[in-house]
Amino acid sequence: MSLLTEIAADSNKIGIGNTPLFRLGNSGIYSKLEYLNRFHSIKDRAAFFMLDYAMKTGRLKKGMTIIEGSSGNTGIALAGISNLLGFHSEIVVPESAPYETVRTLKEYGADVIITPGNSTENSINYAIEKARGNPDKYYRPGQHENEMNSNAHYYGTGPEIAREIPDPDHLVIGIGTGGTITGLSRFFKDHGNTTVTGIIPEEGSHITGLRNPFKSDYRSIIEKYSNYIDEIITVSQDDAYRGVREIQEKYNLFCRPFIGC
Known part of the structure; x- marks a missing residue:
């Protein structure tokens, strides 16, 4: 296998x-x-693959925080799976993100960071910079290039x-x-x-x-x-x-x- x-x-x-x-x-x-x-969207699949692969190849280590910019389902999936696997998560969303999304992220234990405007790209940029500034603490899956x-x-x-x-x-x-x-x-x-x-x-x-x-x-x-x-x-x-x-x-x-x- x-x-x-x-x-x-x-x-x-x-x-x-x-x-x-x-x-x-x-x-x-x-x-x-x-x-x-399990977390109610197709993005569960990608989120699990990104995290499990990172764990199995040593990129994601115990004690690290998972950070990602997302306006919807990927963020929800990452928050839920991170919690399930014993990792903390920070999900960065634009201020236009639906209230239901933000509420669900918090229910799954994520810290939600809100960036101004309705562009998810601003949220992605924020996550990139934060992860880049502390690579030993943060793992960023980077769904758009992973x-x-x-x-x-x-x-x-x-x-x-x-x-x-x-x-x-x-x-x-x-x-x-x-x-x-x-x-x-x-x-x-x-x-x-x-x-x-x-x-x-x-x-x-x-x-x-x-x-x-x-x-x-x-x-x-x-x-x-x-x-x-x-x-x-x-x-x-x-x-x-x-x-x-x-x-x-x-x-x-x-x-x-x-x-x-």
Whole structure:
């Protein structure tokens, strides 16, 4: 068993992964119900991979504090998993972060640091500088450039889907950091001919959890593996929320834009 396969198995032991596929009526479309992960989003996978890999390779040591800039699910996942593994965490969020996010972070034991404005990039910059100033105290996972963000889906999510649908025709995946889409697209293109479509918000739309990484200073994962993505389309904020409401009402699924379905 490789180290990354071992980490995927370890994540299952604490309630991360092995989420069900749900068929949407007779459409032939399936949704992976990621809100059933332990801390309720797909970001649990990446957070666990980043922390467990850092522990197993000696980068994250006992007594260190985990710090990360995040406006949503990755921060929540890191806070919950850090607490579970016996580490303290500091999550840096923009002042525009939803109240529910801040409350959840605190419930999971994180210290929440708020940076001005609605840009997560300000929060990331703050975390980078703080970690750089005290490298013996802080471990910063760096989700936007950490290969484990993508590998969580190559070694975890991808094989799970393939056990039920070995060669899907098409994958449609929202883009935030790019970890989910690059991990899954690599896996399925290495094992078949799946077409991959990425979803980003249209200009001026704010959809929590999605962003246009190509306009960000932090885009190394998506740039490295962009050749695995066949097309990228935009969605408006109104259409995104309308679609979520339709799925909630029609299929009684616990879907919200900041949870993932």
